[in-house]
Amino acid sequence: MSGAAPLETPVKRSPSEMAVQGKPATGKGAITLDHIVKRYAEERVVDDVTVDIRAGKFFSLLGPSGSGKTTTLMMIAGFASVDGGAIRVDGVDISNVSPQRRGFGMVFQNYAIFPHLNVFENVAFPLRARRIDEREIKERVAWALGLVRLERFSDRYARQLSGGQQQRVAIARAIVFHPTVVLMDEPLDAAEIAPPFLRHAETCSGDRSRWLKLAVDTMPSLAPRTAARSQPTR
Ligand SMILES: Nc1ncnc2c1ncn2[C@@H]1O[C@H](COP(=O)(O)OP(=O)(O)O)[C@@H](O)[C@H]1O
Numbered sequence: 001m002s003g004a005a006p007l008e009t010p011v012k013r014s015p016s017e018m019a020v021q022g023k024p025a026t027g028k029g030a031i032t033l034d035h036i037v038k039r040y041a042e043e044r045v046v047d048d049v050t051v052d053i054r055a056g057k058f059f060s061l062l063g064p065s066g067s068g069k070t071t072t073l074m075m076i077a078g079f080a081s082v083d084g085g086a087i088r089v090d091g092v093d094i095s096n097v098s099p100q101r102r103g104f105g106m107v108f109q110n111y112a113i114f115p116h117l118n119v120f121e122n123v124a125f126p127l128r129a130r131r132i133d134e135r136e137i138k139e140r141v142a143w144a145l146g147l148v149r150l151e152r153f154s155d156r157y158a159r160q161l162s163g164g165q166q167q168r169v170a171i172a173r174a175i176v177f178h179p180t181v182v183l184m185d186e187p188l189d190a191a192e193i194a195p196p197f198l199r200h201a202e203t204c205s206g207d208r209s210r211w212l213k214l215a216v217d218t219m220p221s222l223a224p225r226t227a228a229r230s231q232p233t234r
């Protein structure tokens, strides 16, 4: 991926609306990719990408297969190192911070549902890792499963779910700990993705009309701001 050029669309939401269930998020979640580079062997698979993503906004990276979208997401999440440039969140360079300390929600392309854990325990996983107490885990998992309309599926395992349901489990797991940033690799379609985020956002801001408008504005592409590269890598 190279030469990504953001297309601006005016958006009216303020970062403070990221406050979740009465708890303000610790950061705002504005992301800057500042001339980032990723090399595998001699090849620059991400070549000097610069993008500003404001807090609280949907943003899509578009590009053909092999253009470096997943690699870029992995660098933002911290699962791939950055070979040049810097990644900043709210102005702070996090290029060398571990994925755990970044604390972003991540929906992997293959969903990465733990096969030996049921739906409830998959969604509870990030909360257990943060040593949240059992009562709050039950409440928060119920809340997240409600957002993705999987309340009745908590005892199921991945093999007993459709692809869309698995993706919704992955979304619930990515938002259950109220991250400031959620990254999604090739979400299936806006119809699956937007409703849980819309309801999540309503919970955050308590202002349904504002969010209904946002949902209408962002359907079907979901992303009011988009970075696209115009040429395939090779
Ligand atoms: N771990 C890796 N080792 C070597 N090459 C890789 C690795 N991961 C990705 N690549 C290469 O980097 C390029 C970008 O891949 P990727 O980010 O997965 O693209 P996209 O998600 O846009 O389809 C591809 O040419 C791919 O083969």
Ligand SMILES: [Mg+2]
Pocket (backbone or CB within 6 Å): 069, 070, 071, 109, 185
């Ligand atoms: Mg990919």
